[in-house]
Amino acid sequence: MTGALPYDEVVRGRRSIRGFLDKPVPRALIAEIIEVAMRAPSSFNNQCWNFSVVTGAPLDAIRRGNSEGILAGKPDSREFRRFDRVVDAHRARQIEIAKQLFGAMGIARDDRDARQDWVLRGFRQFDAPVSVVVTYDRALLGSDIAPFDCGAVTNALVNAAWSRGLGCVINSQGIMQSPVVREHAHIPDDQVIMICVAMGWPDETFPANAVVSNRKSVDEAVRFVGFDD
Ligand SMILES: Cc1cc2nc3c(=O)[nH]c(=O)nc-3n(C[C@H](O)[C@H](O)[C@H](O)COP(=O)(O)O)c2cc1C
Numbered sequence: 001m002t003g004a005l006p007y008d009e010v011v012r013g014r015r016s017i018r019g020f021l022d023k024p025v026p027r028a029l030i031a032e033i034i035e036v037a038m039r040a041p042s043s044f045n046n047q048c049w050n051f052s053v054v055t056g057a058p059l060d061a062i063r064r065g066n067s068e069g070i071l072a073g074k075p076d077s078r079e080f081r082r083f084d085r086v087v088d089a090h091r092a093r094q095i096e097i098a099k100q101l102f103g104a105m106g107i108a109r110d111d112r113d114a115r116q117d118w119v120l121r122g123f124r125q126f127d128a129p130v131s132v133v134v135t136y137d138r139a140l141l142g143s144d145i146a147p148f149d150c151g152a153v154t155n156a157l158v159n160a161a162w163s164r165g166l167g168c169v170i171n172s173q174g175i176m177q178s179p180v181v182r183e184h185a186h187i188p189d190d191q192v193i194m195i196c197v198a199m200g201w202p203d204e205t206f207p208a209n210a211v212v213s214n215r216k217s218v219d220e221a222v223r224f225v226g227f228d229d
Pocket of ligand 1: 014015016017018097122169170171172173174195211212213
């Protein structure tokens with residue numbers, strides 16, 4: 001085990017990484033990270049999660065197929081339910097992080113080409129050397145618990161990676177054309193595709209990697225009930 005950083009330092013320091021060095025990630029290190037991540041709790045300890053770790057030619061084929069499908073106007077075929085429209089505080093937060101990222105990258109509001117280029121990077125999983133596709137057992141399809149458990153293990157995964165110097169971005173753009181991901185990652189039919197995580201060594205010179213996203217305050221998020229103090 002090579003994990004070194006204290007927990008709070010990992011959680012507070014972690015950021016989504018969207019620019020990667022062209023440097024391979026050892027398979028054993030990824031296995032170690034997934035082993036740590038799978039200490040995540042799950043309902044009835046069902047451990048419904050599975051992982052397809054993709055690199056090299058199959059990952060390039062996924063990037064290509066995902067991008068081409070989107071550019072050709074193929075509908076979103078992700079295997080989870082989505083909201084139709086983001087409004088109010090959620091929309092405001094979406095705009096805020098986009099402004100932070102575009103600001104860091106020097107992308108002007110009216111620069112449509114640069115904005116499009118950024119979106120396309122997302123569909124290519126930010127050209128990361130590794131994609132971890134998180135899936136769950138189809139036997140649990142229809143339960144909200146399986147996506148919840150996948151969220152727990154995915155959060156643990158990005159933190160375990162960060163603790164070892166690796167950067168990640170959880171990336172739902174990368175699975176927009178899920179049949180392409182299924183085909184090239186050879187994901188069996190008994191698995192539902194939940195999300196992918198783009199992973200690699202952070203490029204410290206990539207401006208968006210320095211962006212620290214905001215969080216609402218504990219006062220905004222929490223109601224304490226039944227406390228005396
Ligand atoms: C389920 C999920 C899907 C996400 N999909 C994308 C994505 O497609 N593209 C992207 O750039 N970031 C994506 N993100 C990253 C979020 O934008 C990011 O976690 C959030 O802005 C907070 O920033 P931080 O991770 O740096 O703390 C996703 C995160 C989650 C949890």
